[in-house]
Amino acid sequence: MESTTAIALLIILVFLALISVKVAKKNERLAVIRMGRFFGVRGPGICFAPFFIDKVIRIDLDSVLPGWQGWSETEIEEKIRALIEDEQNSVSG
Numbered sequence: 001m002e003s004t005t006a007i008a009l010l011i012i013l014v015f016l017a018l019i020s021v022k023v024a025k026k027n028e029r030l031a032v033i034r035m036g037r038f039f040g041v042r043g044p045g046i047c048f049a050p051f052f053i054d055k056v057i058r059i060d061l062d063s064v065l066p067g068w069q070g071w072s073e074t075e076i077e078e079k080i081r082a083l084i085e086d087e088q089n090s091v092s093g
Contacts (some may be wrong), residue, residue, distance in 0.1 A: 022047045022056055029076065031057040031084050036086050041077040057084070 024030045024043030032039040032047075033055040042049070049056045061068045065079055 016051075020048055020050045022049055024058070027061050029080060031059055031080055033057065033084070038081055038088070041080050055082060059083075079082045 022030055022042075023046055026041055026044045030042040030047050030049070032042055032049055034073060039054065047056075059080060061076070064083065065071075065076065068076055068079075071079075
């Protein structure tokens with residue numbers, strides 16, 4: 001009986017870990033909102049964002065920030081941070 005419980009718990013943990021993995025394409029970034037505050041930008045590539053802590057907003061850079069290819073990662077993150085904070089301020093205020 002104990003081994004059945006352990007296996008069920010292991011399956012649940014693996015499932016929770018798998019649904020927390022996000023993938024961003026080369027022209028996408030993932031804006032991570034942790035506990036209601038902007039936490040950072042992830043991507044491109046694989047990102048781990050626990051669904052019970054983080055909210056992930058997928059941003060297509062080609063449509064939101066045209067000309068982004070010539071910018072540094074810092075500039076892209078600053079622009080995305082400004083977009084997210086403006087969105088949060090317009091919703092709350």
